[in-house]
Amino acid sequence: MRIKALVLVTAAALGLAACGDTVGEQAVFGGAAGGVGSAVLGGNAIAGAAVGAGANVLYCDRYPSRC
Incomplete structure (x- = not known):
């Protein structure tokens, strides 16, 4: 279980660190x-x-200075 948590935290950190400059990115x-986080936890990738894409776009729209 520790490996799954470590991979999930790493994927989340990388995803947030690289918000992207455009909506597509x-x-x-x-x-x-x-997708990686969900797959590691045994969920539907x-x-x-889909949730990760929407959440990141919304986050970057709400807090553009943090992306």
Whole structure:
């Protein structure tokens, strides 16, 4: 279980550290982090990617100075 948590934290950190400059990049980076995190935890990687993409786009829209 520790390896899964470590991979999830690493994927989340990389996804947030690389928000992207355009909406497309933001969706790709968020989707990758969400998909990997979901797959590591044994969930649906496609659903995780969709949630991650949407969340990253919304986050970067709300806090553009942090991206």
